[in-house]
Amino acid sequence: MGIKQGFLVELDHETNNTRRVLERVTDEHLNYKPHEKSMTLGNLLGHVVELHNWVADGLPQDEFNLATDYKPFKPTSVAEIKDALESGYTKNKETVENMSEEEWMKTWTLKAGDHVISQVPKIGAFRFIVYNHLIHHRGQLNVYLRLLDIPVPGIYGPSADEKM
Template sequence: MIHDIEEYVKYLDGIHKRTMQYMKAIPDELLEWKPSEDKFSIGDLLRHIASARLMFLGIFEHGSWTYTGHDTSNGASLEEISNYLESCQTQLTEGLLKIGNDVLSKKVLTLHGHEVSAWRILMSIPEHEIHHRGQISAYLQMNNIEPPQIFGLKIEQVKTL
């Protein structure tokens, strides 16, 4: 369980920073690349991560799940998407800090209408982002681009016993 919203926001900021490192590895020509027609493109995934931040915040602020989408109206270029990601992160961070620790003891509804502790939804925010960042990593590798190492080293560089 999460006990302090400020500590949680710091944790979330670290995840956001690692996602932004991925932005630097994406060439412009791959922004709308996708493995098949029925999948999200790299740009869709990044816009989706950003829009989901606002969706999650809406649960705590308004008690409703509203998704603003992941189409190019939320950013058509890497720079625009980067700005959208930053803006959504700022809104999420400021919103959670404004709500404060009181949110941690509240109940909210899931998408399926089940009541759960709000901290469970808070836990799904980083899980959601990390899931989609993993997709971006796979997409980059499918295009022969080495994704960033989230902690600076490949496993082969870690000393073995």
């Protein structure tokens, strides 16, 4: 199995996990904030989805500059979030399928203006700048669900709400 086949498996798995979280929320939950320093649930969902979509929006480039390339996704409905995840999934899959093994090894730079945050091979950017980052924030979403008394979906095994 090559790099792209492995990433396609992960792309499917993680997108499905995010879908399962999205199935649990409604528009009435989007303005919920557990703390004044926290993002709203809607903005956090938007961030998770935009991180998914960095596969197609960011990795094909050799440099991603947060000052010029990043436009925060501020959704206003669950339907908008679901649509962004689904349309992004299609583009993400095409992006991974079309990247050569050599492309995965090319240096990818994350910047904020002139400041270099990270320079890693694209394979590393996929793993820790995109996926580990989105998994972290999806974990936060599950805490929001728990605080709202919404059953938490199992992600890597059954949750306490799914155990018999």
